[in-house]
Amino acid sequence: MKMGRPREFCVDKALDAALEVFWRKGFEAASLTDLTDAMGINRPSLYGAFGNKEELFRKALDRYVSEKVKYLSEALAAPDAYGFAERMLMGAAAMMTDPSHPVGCLAIKGMATCSDHTGVVREELDKVKTNYEAAMLGRLTALRDAGEFPADTDLQGLMRYLTTVVQGMAIQASNGASCADLRQVGQTALKAWPAKKGVPASA
């Protein structure tokens, strides 16, 4: 057993509370007072358990990625290219308007917030973005090799289109768009996606 006075709060619960604050207010706008109030602890406890504000954000972002952005891995697991795009867009619409947590996307909001801000936060967000893009591009490549796309298809362009729509959805969500609104945007966006295999292209 560990020596010393035992911790009086649950680290996971506190991290969830911090994530909620970062998600709602953004990294810079979330003050330590906001965070400690929501987490139900005081500053030295936060510092002792999580390091500093940037480290706390990093851990909250890790949690966000693994707990809240599941729709991306579900999309990657889709058997065909159309299903991939469909799960991506519909999953984003559902997640970004889920009333059980703040609206929009922590990572996208973060990227929009600190574009001119160097530091751990920016690096971490870039890392998340790079990982996601690599995963999506890898999946699209595999699907092309499986015959889902013509060999000369610009997969990077398709990926960028998809991420652009998802990023726009995050703005829409933070502006009050409903899940139905975003799903409709996704449905429209899907019309630009290569048609299902074997199905003739048409509106």
Place this chain on the structure above:
Amino acid sequence: MKMGRPREFCVDKALDAALEVFWRKGFEAASLTDLTDAMGINRPSLYGAFGNKEELFRKALDRYVSEKVKYLSEALAAPDAYGFAERMLMGAAAMMTDPSHPVGCLAIKGMATCSDHTGVVREELDKVKTNYEAAMLGRLTALRDAGEFPADTDLQGLMRYLTTVVQGMAIQASNGASCADLRQVGQTALKAWPAKKGVPASA
């Protein structure tokens, strides 16, 4: 002639400099020191000429809307619905990556930044957004009445799709996407748009 010591700086030039700072860093991240340094004036001069930080932002936003978002009015002037969407998307791609000013969009960045922030800034951004949406919807309605769309077309949905892509473009631009990247996104997005009048729908 006005009495007193004459102003030693050009208000318009100073406002342009302030706009550049707000555009690059966002409202809250732009400090008065950042602003006065870029504007080449000191704090009391800024206060005397523009009121306060919020008022300065409001004036910079006005300038931004009238000087930098011309592509929207150009899109509204397009003779047909496809041209409207095309000018919208291509105009946004060009403006958001124009090297003569910061990348992305001041208004979209602002909305992403202060979603949980009440105040003059948020109200002003909402006003801009509302005006733009009303103008777009009005134009789409006129185009539908002119026979460009079936009578039961969901114009609101089309408008939301378009704005979502443009908003996503702003994030892409602030993340380093090139004009060509964004134009390609726009071209892909256009595939989901109702085809040109008289042209059969197809990819």
Place this chain on the structure above:
DNA sequence: CCATATTTGTACCGATCGGTATGAATTATG
């Protein structure tokens, strides 16, 4: 019981935030 290790609460640190008081400098008016 004593020493050690860890957490907690308070109270504080220097830095920076937006905003301003004050007086010198510069102009038009009389």
Place this chain on the structure above:
DNA sequence: CATAATTCATACCGATCGGTACAAATATGG
């Protein structure tokens, strides 16, 4: 020249920022 009006430059205000020093409190290991 004298006065009023306006701007400019310095230096400062209280508030808040992220972060921490310090000591009381609470646990384990001896």
